[in-house]
Amino acid sequence: MSDLPEYIPPKVWQWNTENGGTWASTNRPIAGATHDKELPVGKHPLQLHSLATPNGVKVTVMLEELLALGHEGAEYDAYLIKIGDGDQFGSGFVDINPNSKIPAMMDHSTNPPTRIFESGAILLYLAEKFDAFLPADPGKRPECLSWLFWQMGSAPYLGGGFGHFYSYAPFKMEYPIDRFAMESKRQLDVLDRQLADHAFVCGDEYTIADIAIWPWYGNLVLGRLYGAAEFLDVGTYKHVTRWANEIAERPAVKRGRMVNRTFGEPSEQLHERHDASDFDTKTQDKLVS
Numbered sequence: 001m002s003d004l005p006e007y008i009p010p011k012v013w014q015w016n017t018e019n020g021g022t023w024a025s026t027n028r029p030i031a032g033a034t035h036d037k038e039l040p041v042g043k044h045p046l047q048l049h050s051l052a053t054p055n056g057v058k059v060t061v062m063l064e065e066l067l068a069l070g071h072e073g074a075e076y077d078a079y080l081i082k083i084g085d086g087d088q089f090g091s092g093f094v095d096i097n098p099n100s101k102i103p104a105m106m107d108h109s110t111n112p113p114t115r116i117f118e119s120g121a122i123l124l125y126l127a128e129k130f131d132a133f134l135p136a137d138p139g140k141r142p143e144c145l146s147w148l149f150w151q152m153g154s155a156p157y158l159g160g161g162f163g164h165f166y167s168y169a170p171f172k173m174e175y176p177i178d179r180f181a182m183e184s185k186r187q188l189d190v191l192d193r194q195l196a197d198h199a200f201v202c203g204d205e206y207t208i209a210d211i212a213i214w215p216w217y218g219n220l221v222l223g224r225l226y227g228a229a230e231f232l233d234v235g236t237y238k239h240v241t242r243w244a245n246e247i248a249e250r251p252a253v254k255r256g257r258m259v260n261r262t263f264g265e266p267s268e269q270l271h272e273r274h275d276a277s278d279f280d281t282k283t284q285d286k287l288v289s
Contacts, residue, residue, distance in 0.1 A: 004173075022168035026083055031098060037090030041108075042077025042274055049079050049093060050103035052261035054159070054215035054225070055119040059103045060273070061256030062123050062133070062211050067276070068252040071130045073109065078259050078273040120152045123208040133208045144202040147194075147209035155216045157183045167226045181232060184220075188237045191217055195239035210247060215257075218244035255279060 015029050039049060046063070050056040066074035081087040081102050088100045097104035097117035105122050107114040107129075116122045124145075127134035135141045162180035165173060191213070194201060201209040216225070221241050223229040235241065247253055258270040258279070270278060 021164070021170040023084075023164075026086065026088075031094075031100065032089075033091040033094040034086060034089040035091070037087070037092055039090070039092035039096070040077075040079055041106075042079075044075045044077050044274075045107060045109035046074065046076035047079070047106040047108065048076050048103060048260075049081050049096065049105070050260045051081050051083055052257065052259065052263075053083075053102065054155070054219065055101075056103045056260055057215040057257055058119045058212050059105065059122050059126075060259040061215070061253050062126055062208065064252035064256040064259075065211065065250075066126065066130050066132055069130075069132055071132065074126070074130060075275075076273070080260050080262065080271050082262070118152075120148055120212060123148065123212055127208050133206065133211065135202070135205060135207065140203065140205075144207045144209050147201045148212050150190075151209070151212045151216065154187050158187065158216060158220070162228070163226045166228055166231070185232055188217065188221070188232070188234065188240060192237040192239045195243050200243070206247075210243075214244065214247045214253070218247055222248060 017024070017028075039047075041047060048059060048063070050059060052060070060078060063074050063076050081093060083102060087093060088097075088102060093104060094100055096106060096115045099117060101117070103119055103122060104115070104117045105125075107116065107125075114125075116125050124134070126132075135144050157180060162177070162184045165176040165180060169176075191201070198204070200206050201213055217240060219225045220232070221229065221234040221237055221244050223234075229235075258268050259273045260271065261269045262271060263269075272278070
């Protein structure tokens with residue numbers, strides 16, 4: 001175990017703004033806006049304000065999948081929220097999401113406009129709005145929603161738990177890394193057992209459950225998350241790996257993964273998206289190859 005002295009919690013916790021590692025500047029114990037900043041409004045009814053973290057990718061993949069099905073009403077403007085710069089604490093963003101987390105969306109096709117925050121809620125809203133990627137069969141719909149909410153409840157242990165302590169904490173600590181690595185592997189095993197008998201998470205149909213789960217667990221087994229593929233021995237989850245690779249090859253997934261992306265290869269970044277033509281010719285050729 002660690003040679004560090006035992007931490008004894010004080011009677012009353014105090015905010016130490018210098019503690020917290022990579023994302024310390026984004027963490028604070030109070031809500032609300034820190035500065036005035038209006039959000040831009042583009043030409044489409046759907047206005048997305050996000051960043052290409054796994055939670056952000058869920059929504060851009062969903063929108064690109066809807067457009068691929070021919071739902072013209074799913075055209076959208078995607079504006080970049082730089083969470084490292086504190087954009088999520090601007091007054092305009094807080095008006096959409098009082099929780100100051102990406103993604104957040106406004107739907108201007110309604111009167112008054114509808115705000116939607118939390119990635120799972122946005123996926124469900126879009127699925128119901130366009131009657132897509134959500135089973136209509138009352139025998140299948142609860143299964144799909146169960147897996148959607150499984151992701152919402154499980155991923156914080158992977159991201160805020162394992163990902164934080166393995167990649168972002170100010171120093172490595174055995175106990176939290178061991179604790180959350182064990183839980184992350186348990187979750188992968190849950191998913192692997194489900195995918196052993198199903199093409200997709202909920203069965204033979206690609207749904208919002210896959211769209212929600214893939215950016216987290218799919219990218220994890222593909223070696224795109226936290227640099228932890230070897231550490232977690234993700235190759236042992238063969239069914240998850242098969243599923244992850246198949247979804248990664250979908251053209252709409254490739255497009256969605258690029259939107260609001262500010263890291264990685266420049267050819268895979270599209271900081272803002274306002275029209276399908278924003279994916280340049282070279283990228284379009286790559287996406288459909």
